Amino acid sequence: MENLSLENFIKGIPKAELHLHIEGTFEPELMFEIAERNNTKIDYSSVEELKSAYNFNNLQEFLNIYYTGAKVLQKEEDFYDLTWAYFLKAKEDNIIHTEIMFDPQTHTERGIPFDVVINGISKAQEKAKLELGITSKLIMSFLRHLDQNSAFEVYKNYEKHKEKIDAVGLDSSEVGNPPILFSQIFSKAKNDGLKITVHAGEEGPPEYVWQALDILNVHRIDHGNRSLEDVNLINRIAQQQIALTVCPLSNLKLKVVRDLKEHPLKKMLDLGIKVTVNSDDPAYFGGYINENFLATAKAINLTKEDIYKLIKNSFDASFVCDSHKKQMFERLEKYYSKTNFIYK
Numbered sequence: 001m002e003n004l005s006l007e008n009f010i011k012g013i014p015k016a017e018l019h020l021h022i023e024g025t026f027e028p029e030l031m032f033e034i035a036e037r038n039n040t041k042i043d044y045s046s047v048e049e050l051k052s053a054y055n056f057n058n059l060q061e062f063l064n065i066y067y068t069g070a071k072v073l074q075k076e077e078d079f080y081d082l083t084w085a086y087f088l089k090a091k092e093d094n095i096i097h098t099e100i101m102f103d104p105q106t107h108t109e110r111g112i113p114f115d116v117v118i119n120g121i122s123k124a125q126e127k128a129k130l131e132l133g134i135t136s137k138l139i140m141s142f143l144r145h146l147d148q149n150s151a152f153e154v155y156k157n158y159e160k161h162k163e164k165i166d167a168v169g170l171d172s173s174e175v176g177n178p179p180i181l182f183s184q185i186f187s188k189a190k191n192d193g194l195k196i197t198v199h200a201g202e203e204g205p206p207e208y209v210w211q212a213l214d215i216l217n218v219h220r221i222d223h224g225n226r227s228l229e230d231v232n233l234i235n236r237i238a239q240q241q242i243a244l245t246v247c248p249l250s251n252l253k254l255k256v257v258r259d260l261k262e263h264p265l266k267k268m269l270d271l272g273i274k275v276t277v278n279s280d281d282p283a284y285f286g287g288y289i290n291e292n293f294l295a296t297a298k299a300i301n302l303t304k305e306d307i308y309k310l311i312k313n314s315f316d317a318s319f320v321c322d323s324h325k326k327q328m329f330e331r332l333e334k335y336y337s338k339t340n341f342i343y344k
């Protein structure tokens, strides 16, 4: 048995990421580089000034900056560069499979064609599979601060890009925009055979999680923290093994939790919930997936078994076929049986 530091144990363990917004991986350096080559202006004068604005009191304050940053993206190569930069980071973190969300409306609403967005992302996905050995799925997410008609409008592109899109999601400002408002578009997507994953219970009440389950018929819940306020809901999620894609550093940055020591991840595991660890919008929240694991492990003393379980959950809750899951489980087992860590 090889004994590693916690950091190296986390670094080496093969893992999957299930909650990641590609626009949220936009690092300030790349943002300035792309802005310059496209002759676009950013509202901030330097990388440092932009970074210092990454101080949020809630989801909406973050979203305002996030949408400003996304405006820089205009050409197919911009979307390709953004996605490729994430894959390189994913390789460093030993991610072997990732399920990426993108927000087409953030771009189509400002006149960027859907094809430009998806083709750029998709080319990076293909290259990552060939050159980095990282598989991926793509989740087309609807912005809930826009209405269902707008979601239907963007959904018209699905037919043309069927092979590239695996699932649909729902994100952006949660409070006041409950899942029920989007029941028809998700019903349509379900009929088309797409998987469904919806942000619920991050800032919104448990009622939104119920709606996601009962009305949108989701396969996964993104975040879901506030489910813990409703014991019947916890039981339902645990019994049906609905995965929650939890994002600890995001929760900290957006003040969903005051301190990582108070993070409910361990409690969720103990309740038998299929919980996973993810980075959400890592460029804005101070850490990619390994940093999320490391900071949380230190804060709430995750054991080797906890880390193993969290990663196994993410393979299990992924949208890949059973034989692909089996391959990932085997890689995890191999590492787990040979490697240990010590808290220092």
Ligand SMILES: [Zn+2]
Binding pocket: 019, 021, 171, 199, 222, 280, 281
């Ligand atoms: Zn998210």
